[in-house]
Amino acid sequence: MSFGDPNNPYGPPPQQPPAAQYGYPQTPPGVPPQVPGYPQQVAYPGYPAGNALPQTMPGLVTTARVLLYIVAGAQVLIGIFALLGAATLNDASNASEDTFGDNAFSDIGHDGAGIIFVIALLFLGLAALSITLGVKFSRGGQGIRVTTMVYGILGAVFGVLILISAADAGSSAALVWALMWIGFGGVMAAAMIAPSGSAWFNRPRY
Template sequence: MSYGDPNNPYGQPPQQPPPAPGYGYPQQAPPGVPPQQGYGYPQQPAYPGYPGGNMMQQSMPGLLVTARVFLFLISAVQILSAIGFLYGAAVANDVSDSADEFGFNSAGDFGDAAAGIFVVFALICAALATLSITLGVKFSRGGQGVRITTVIYGALGGVFGLIYLFIGLDSGLATAVIGPLIWVVFAVIITMAPVVPSGTAWFNRPRY
């Protein structure tokens, strides 16, 4: 028998062909090419903070949440003030009409002027209320523009609050001090919340 005979027990065994890649086995990559994950192997999960991963959503800092609530409270006061000024304008207009009817022209002119001043104050309060609400709403998605506007708005509110606080202290009335003091506290928190490191990081965070 020859060594090539398959029935020869002393010959070399026939070479088996290489197994074909089957289901669940990755293909062999050529030299120099990194192996790829084959069918049947799960992809590695992506981790937060890495490219392709799910970014963990940040939460608004507590001081900014407080400032946001204060902005909404201030807007409510400003809306009520606008309504009060409009009511005063209506009363002044009625007084002016009655004075003109009875021939008191000077009183009628004074009533018209008072009604106009009340309307101007009502419009200012309505504009400030709109600004307060807009800033509070924009805290969740706003950037540097909202941050700078909030700081300026809070600082100006604090200046006017201090003026009224000094006036209340000079009057000696406790009721004239409480309101301006609360206003100053609100203004300080609204001004400082976007400036502290947590507030600055919130407005500088990446948005997707």
């Protein structure tokens, strides 16, 4: 018998697979080791490893979103009342024409009704913009952030103009209205400028 014969009792023992170390089973090369008692996570292309924690909207951004909805409600009310005012003024002008014929007062009434109607459409359009921005906060990107920031700055400037007019006229109601616009616009702009707001709109989306 030769040493190459597997049945040779005097030949070298056959090679055995390497023993498992520390009691854990060996895995083939290229396969990640598995820990007993813990299921292995399957990696999917394009997704980060491990379980992703749920993303929470920062508090300041949430406040800006709520303010957008409040502003939208006020704008809807203003738009509706303006439409009613325009319709009432237009009916009064038509009645004046029916009674006195074409006159200067009826012309002024029609012109005023047209201006109020345009203002009503403006506020209703702004209300739609406010609602759209608030809804897009959850999935929007930098475009929503920049638009909200500019929107807040313009609202604060509008409040400053009302504040100046209220100070000249001595109207307390206009003063409250001006402070509301300044506060709301300032918070919205600050939320978008803050690092937490920038990070929220720059976050990865899967």
